[in-house]
Amino acid sequence: MDSPLFVLTASNTEASEWRHSIWQQMLSATIPYKYSKTFINQAALRNESWPDGRAKYVPNGLRMVETLLLREYDEREVVTCYAENLERFVGPETKVVAVHAHNPLGISYATDVYSKLAGENLMPLNAAEFIRIVTHPVIERYKPKVVVGGPGAWQLEKAGRLDEFRIDYLIDGEIERVFGELFRRIIAGDPTLPRIVKLPKDTQPAVEEIPVVRHRSTFGVVEITRGCGRGCQFCSPATKVGRSFPLAHILASAEVNAREGATEVMLASEDMFLYEQFPNFTPNVPALVELFRSVKAVPGIETVQTSHITMAPVVRDPSIIERLTPHVVPFSHVTHPDSTDPGKRVADPIIGLETGSPRLFEQFMKGKAYPYKAHQWRDVVLKGMEILNRHNWYPFCTFIIGLPGETDKDTRQSLDLLYELRDAKGMFVPTWFVPLENTRMGRRDGAKLIEMTDLQWEFFFTCWKYNVECWHSGNMKFRSRYKFAAGVPLYYSMLGRRLFGTGIKYPLFRFAGAPESLLRRRLYLDFTGRRRDPKGMKPFGGEIVPGFETVRGLDMIDAAPVRLTRKAEPEQPTACGD
Ligand code: B12
Ligand code: SF4
Structure with a gap:
């Protein structure tokens, strides 16, 4: 042949x-x-x-x-x-x-x-x-x-x-x-x-030009939207024209996957709330409910996974999460012992939280907070997490370390935000800034590991401490816990110190579970409770309190409407207005 x-x-x-x-x-x-x-x-x-x-x-x-x-x-x-x-x-x-x-x-x-x-x-x-x-x-x-x-x-x-x-x-x-x-x-x-x-951008197809795939994709990925109008400068989908796929197209793709053995569909999007959205980034909840209902009804599909969402719509209208939860959480394959769902399931959408610095946020990604102002990002994140956790959404949150021009003050603000998230449930994944080609920051310098400051190391390892505690602490047997606690200092003395200097030491010890009373004088964040919380705020409580006291009044900005359309258009205004 x-x-x-x-x-x-x-x-x-x-x-x-x-x-x-x-x-x-x-x-x-x-x-x-x-x-x-x-x-x-x-x-x-x-x-x-x-x-x-x-x-x-x-x-x-x-x-x-x-x-x-x-x-x-x-x-x-x-x-x-x-x-x-x-x-x-x-x-x-x-x-x-x-x-x-x-x-x-x-x-x-x-x-x-x-x-x-x-x-x-x-x-x-x-x-x-x-x-x-x-x-x-x-x-x-x-x-x-x-x-x-x-x-x-x-x-x-x-x-x-x-x-x-x-x-x-x-x-x-x-x-x-x-x-x-x-x-x-x-x-x-x-x-x-x-x-x-x-x-180039003008060759991006309209949804009508995009066929339904013939065969099964990894994770049963089915596109529901392409592009994002929020305009973050470091992001490649920000350079794409926004489009929403018709439900019939999505279902046909889900059926292809199920026919070839997939039991799960991942609804792929830069932001699920962009699907058939109304003007001004207003989520279309009935369309989303219909989407989840219909995909689940495809014979053979047992679980549905979300890819990315943004936080601002969650805060703007908390009923969105409330209304979506019965269609999302019970059909997730992820479980967590703290979930109040009868099957202990949790939804884990990916959310870019990026930074706690209002200055960097304003400079590089202010559209992400829309309709809120850039300086309100901290409040949006805290309130959003509270709403998500209350409904058993434990998101996979990413941060960017080393954005161009990041100062110690910026990193401290990110640490403050992280501190306030200490009882929140989710994954907190620090990544390093990389200037992606074709983005507005494509010519900036990327972050370098060797240049990481002590505060950046603290941010990095505090995230991973949270993750181990949230996802593994109950499961870790005594022996593995002991091995983990002993292995980390060993790593420091044999490799970490040589590669990255002594700045990594105490952050690493925090990750290993060293008592905070020994670390409080060495690190910026103090988890002993003896020092006042940053900004004098009450901590984010594991116990969810209606009204969420730590968040200040959130007023919205009045910006020009931004819309996703089905047809590819040459240029669109972004939420940043630039
Ligand atoms: C689903 C998804 C995932 C899934 C599944 C990935 C998988 N293996 O199937 C998961 C969650 C696992 C994932 C992981 C990661 N992802 Co991802 N992912 C996506 C998402 C949401 C959809 C991808 C998709 O299927 N799109 C639909 C298809 C049709 O688009 P496409 O792949 O781009 O293909 C088009 C063209 O690129 C081209 N093309 C594709 N393949 C080929 C091959 C040839 C030969 C040719 C000629 C053309 C061609 O033709 C297609 C039609 O136009 C995108 C965002 C997005 N909307 O695209 C992010 C995205 C692609 N992921 C991204 C990233 C960064 C990652 C991670 C590195 C995240 C991380 N920090 O760890 C990891 C890497 C995983 C790994 N293996 O290393 C970035 C990539 C940024 C960039 N420009 O480099 C994106 C754009 C998200 C974002 N907002 O930044 N991802
Ligand atoms: S919100 Fe920002 S980072 Fe996320 S997809 Fe849109 S433009 Fe990119």
């Missing part, structure tokens, strides 16, 4: 949907390859294939490429498989090997910085898996064109590794509108086609 013309693939780490765990994927971007056998369950890297060797699930973006190819070519000519089956499919007739890249070198938001905690020049597992594909002997043997695309494709350009990996074309951007022409030129080896193709 002839080999297929197109072989599509993604690394095992980016295709994995092991135990429905988005954590697993994040970990693979952070754990050094060298130690991956110790820290990553190898079962997570064995993805399932169909008996003919085709992949059962791969990232949604790759399924889109496959679907677009299948408009013009037969299924026999287009094969999607994992790295271990490349040998089986790539052959003399293969013209293109198309590789998806979500986070190929693990440098999105400096996820690779985590791997550097274990030593210099350590490669994250993600990068090793990506390299395994592009350096596969079968590619060397048959020399098909290697085409890489996806949200993280920019990393390969930034790292200057196109030659090393013999990548023929790097495609950056949404491809539906330009696909046919682009691939014709790639196959023909058109010498006028640049090696790096950056697709």
Whole structure:
């Protein structure tokens, strides 16, 4: 049999949907390859294939490429498989090997910085898996064109590794509108086609141009919106035109996933509240309820997972969460012992909290708080968390360390916010600022681990202390707790001090669970209760109090209406007004 013309693939780490765990994927971007056998369950890297060797699930973006190819070519000519089956499919007739890249070198938001905690020049597992594909002997043997695309494709350009990996074309951007022409030129080896193709905003497709994918995606990802009008300067979706997918399109995608064995759908969006939204970022709750109801009703679908949300709409109208909860929480696969849901389930949407500094917030992301003012972000976060937790939403919150110009005062303000969140339930994940290509901050300097201040280390390890306490403390057996507490100082003396200096010491000891009474004079935050709380505020209570006393009056700004439309429009005003 002839080999297929197109072989599509993604690394095992980016295709994995092991135990429905988005954590697993994040970990693979952070754990050094060298130690991956110790820290990553190898079962997570064995993805399932169909008996003919085709992949059962791969990232949604790759399924889109496959679907677009299948408009013009037969299924026999287009094969999607994992790295271990490349040998089986790539052959003399293969013209293109198309590789998806979500986070190929693990440098999105400096996820690779985590791997550097274990030593210099350590490669994250993600990068090793990506390299395994592009350096596969079968590619060397048959020399098909290697085409890489996806949200993280920019990393390969930034790292200057196109030659090393013999990548023929790097495609950056949404491809539906330009696909046919682009691939014709790639196959023909058109010498006028640049090696790096950056697709401009005016080629972004309207939803009508985006087909329903033909096969199952990792985590059952189904897009519900594309783009975001809030205009944060560091963010790539902020550069996209806002669009909402029609319900029929979403359900058809969910059915494709369920038919091929998915029991879960992940509703992918920059912000779920943008779905069919009303003017001024007002969530359309009836449409959201209908969305969740309909997706759950798809035969075979047992659980539904949210991707991202924003906090401001939660605060503006708390009834949104109240009304959505019965349609969201009981259908999540995540559980927590503190949940008041009968099945102990919790919803865990991803939320970018980014910073506690009003100055940095105002400068780089003020649209995120809309309709509230930038200086109210702290209050929005605290009130939002209270509302979410009360309804068993334990969000996965991300922060950015090292935004350009961050001063100690800014970091202290982020620490103050973190302190006030100390009884909140969720994950608090610190990431480092990375200037993403094509964003308004693309030319700024990224944060560097070696330049981390003592306060930034404190922020970093206090987040992880919270996470261990919230998600593991009850489960950790005495022996593991003891090992953990002993292992951390050992890490400090053998490696941490040499790599990062003494500034890491006390933050690390806090992470290990050292008594706060010993740390209170060494660190900024004091958890002993002897010092007044920052700003003299009452703490965020584990006991939820109606009215939420710590939050000051939240008044809204009066801004020009911003709307997402179904049709792609050349330019839209952003919530930042710039
Ligand atoms: C679902 C999702 C996840 C899921 C599942 C990922 C998966 N493997 O399937 C989870 C939660 C696990 C996840 C994790 C992460 N994610 Co994510 N994720 C998304 C989300 C919400 C949807 C992705 C999607 O399916 N989109 C729909 C498809 C159709 O779009 P697409 O993939 O971009 O594909 C289009 C083009 O890129 C292109 N294309 C795609 N593949 C290919 C291949 C070829 C050959 C070609 C030519 C073209 C091409 O064609 C497609 C159609 O136009 C996006 C935001 C968004 N709306 O896109 C963030 C997003 C892609 N993720 C992001 C990030 C940073 C991460 C993490 C690094 C987060 C972290 N800090 O750990 C991790 C990395 C995971 C890893 N393995 O290392 C960023 C990427 C930023 C950037 N520009 O680099 C985004 C944009 C979120 C954001 N708001 O910043 N993610
Ligand atoms: S709220 Fe900001 S960070 Fe989040 S998707 Fe929108 S523009 Fe990006």
